[in-house]
Amino acid sequence: MFESSADAMPPTITACHECDLLNHVPVLAPGTTARCTRCNGVLYRNPKDCLDRTLALAFASLALYLVAVTFPFLAFGSGGNVVETSLLTGVRDLHRQGLDLLAAVVLITSVIAPAAVIFCYMYLLLPLKRGRSPVYVQPVYRALRAITPWNMIEVFLLGILVALVKLAGMAEVIPGIAVWSFAILIITLASASSNFEPAVYWNEVERCR
Secondary structure, X not given: OOHHHOOOEOOEEEEOOOOOOEEEEOOEOOOEEEEOOOXXXXXXXXXXXXXHHHHHHHHHHHHHHHHHHHOOOEEEEEOOXXXXXXHHHHHHHHHHOOOHHXXXXXHHXXXXXXXXXXXXXXXXHHHHHOOOOOOOHHHHHHHHHHHHHHOOHHHHHHHHHHHHHXXXXXXXXXXXXXXXXXXXXXXXXXXXXXXXXXXXXXXXXXXXX
């Protein structure tokens, strides 16, 4: 467990994200939240064990991601013939059809961005478990902030569901294990993002330096 999960966060002065009022934030015990004295907006949170939960969710996301990109995504059956497709073969087929831009968008938002987000969480959090600050903590943290908006696997999955409905009358469509892994991956990555509290993280980084 990260020691910061058991320690109180230090006091600081910060501007409210909602009304810009400068607030003196008191020492926060685990599981507490500091709010603006004028608009009641959230200034800082100190969720209990938030970094441990984020790291655990990152490991779960990694396992789900490997399943999603390795195993069959969908199987199409018609006239006794069954054709299996995977996430990466879909990108390859788009490229072969001359849809290079669409193939690049799918590759970046559904393959590269989720992997990069998972890598960033693990890089930022694993050294802290050993009491060490990550070497390139600031560049990797900035990369995480920049890459996260490009992680659009939920949009890709929604497109898959629409395609399933349209193809249901033409052929038998069998969802593969990768589809279910992809769906759960959306939940674990969203949970990791919601559990990761920057103020708690940087407090832990300073403690390990």
